[in-house]
Amino acid sequence: MSSRTRTAFFLCSAAGLVFVFACGIRDLPPLGDYRGPYGNVVTQVAVYERHTTDVVNAINYDYRAFDTLGEEFIFFASVLGVLLLFRPTQEEDKNGKRESKLEDALPISDTLRVSMQAMVGIMIVFGVYIASHGQLTPGGGFQGGVILASAPLVVYLSGNVKTFEAIISSPLVKLAECGGAAGYAAIGTAALLFGAHFLTNIVPLGTTGDLFSSGTIAVISAVVGMEIAGGFVLLMQNYLREIIEERLRESQ
Amino acid sequence: MRLLQWVILLLVAAVAPAVVLSRDPKSQVVTLSFYGLLCALMFFIFQAPDVALSQITIGAVMLPLMIMLALTKMRRQNLRREREGKK
Numbered sequence: 138m139s140s141r142t143r144t145a146f147f148l149c150s151a152a153g154l155v156f157v158f159a160c161g162i163r164d165l166p167p168l169g170d171y172r173g174p175y176g177n178v179v180t181q182v183a184v185y186e187r188h189t190t191d192v193v194n195a196i197n198y199d200y201r202a203f204d205t206l207g208e209e210f211i212f213f214a215s216v217l218g219v220l221l222l223f224r225p226t227q228e229e230d231k232n233g234k235r236e237s238k239l240e241d242a243l244p245i246s247d248t249l250r251v252s253m254q255a256m257v258g259i260m261i262v263f264g265v266y267i268a269s270h271g272q273l274t275p276g277g278g279f280q281g282g283v284i285l286a287s288a289p290l291v292v293y294l295s296g297n298v299k300t301f302e303a304i305i306s307s308p309l310v311k312l313a314e315c316g317g318a319a320g321y322a323a324i325g326t327a328a329l330l331f332g333a334h335f336l337t338n339i340v341p342l343g344t345t346g347d348l349f350s351s352g353t354i355a356v357i358s359a360v361v362g363m364e365i366a367g368g369f370v371l372l373m374q375n376y377l378r379e380i381i382e383e384r385l386r387e388s389q
Numbered sequence: 390m391r392l393l394q395w396v397i398l399l400l401v402a403a404v405a406p407a408v409v410l411s412r413d414p415k416s417q418v419v420t421l422s423f424y425g426l427l428c429a430l431m432f433f434i435f436q437a438p439d440v441a442l443s444q445i446t447i448g449a450v451m452l453p454l455m456i457m458l459a460l461t462k463m464r465r466q467n468l469r470r471e472r473e474g475k476k
Contacts, residue, residue, distance in 0.1 A: 284446060290454070
């Protein structure tokens with residue numbers, strides 16, 4: 138097909154798409170128009186039923202906690218998949234563990250190094266804050282976990298390669314990943330012991346607006362934060378180790 | 390507020406083709422990261438701060454990072470294959 142016929146073909150189909158799209162947009166309801174009853178009901182009862190001020194997290198970690206459990210295990214499975222793909226091959230096993238060293242001298246300025254080191258603490262505090270205040274303000278375990286996971290990366294970028302290696306190869310990372318995933322399921326199963334349904338909110342709800350309120354919502358949020366932070370650090374660790382091994386193979 | 394919504398919608402619409410049209414994967418990662426940031430801003434302006442937070446952390450930080458790491462890995466693999474092919 139020549140480039141001219143291709144352009145003509147594209148223009149014809151693009152015109153058709155624009156027409157259909159314009160027709161669709163013309164009859165769209167205005168912004169903020171909501172016709173389902175479920176959302177209105179939940180926003181009215183969530184604060185009284187679950188003692189949480191962030192209704193989004195009340196839905197994520199309580200009313201629809203089972204869906205979120207599935208999502209967590211999608212993430213868990215994909216991290217496992219990456220680990221499985223990057224597992225040491227037989228040849229590497231024979232050679233024993235290679236001395237993995239990241240590049241020591243990253244070309245960065247002192248200004249960048251100092252300001253980034255100052256940022257690490259702030260990032261960790263902010264991540265913990267977001268993960269632990271999911272029941273009160275926007276945020277929650279997922280967002281807090283990702284912020285926590287990017288803190289080691291800032292350590293790496295600030296040139297502290299040894300500290301970075303110590304953080305990412307710590308057994309705590311794997312423990313957080315597995316413990317987080319298992320913890321979510323365990324919280325759900327604990328409800329069964331009390332004769333309630335799976336993932337029922339069994340912890341005392343506390344006072345609305347307090348840090349320790351909303352029952353299992355806060356607990357699940359913390360557990361999810363652990364899992365996400367551990368998972369992302371594991372991903373980074375495996376990718377970087379793979380890249381370093383390639384580099385070592387090249388230099389040999 | 391209305392004006393802000395229009396501005397951010399137009400910005401997102403303008404940057405989306407820029408992501409597709411940047412052919413070099415490395416610059417595409419940077420535009421993708423910027424696009425993720427704009428999307429987060431859009432979610433925030435349309436009053437969805439929860440989604441905006443997830444979008445910032447995933448779309449502007451983790452996704453570009455993972456793509457960058459994968460690109461580095463692929464580039465090194467290709468380099469090695471080329472060298473082995475020459476031998």
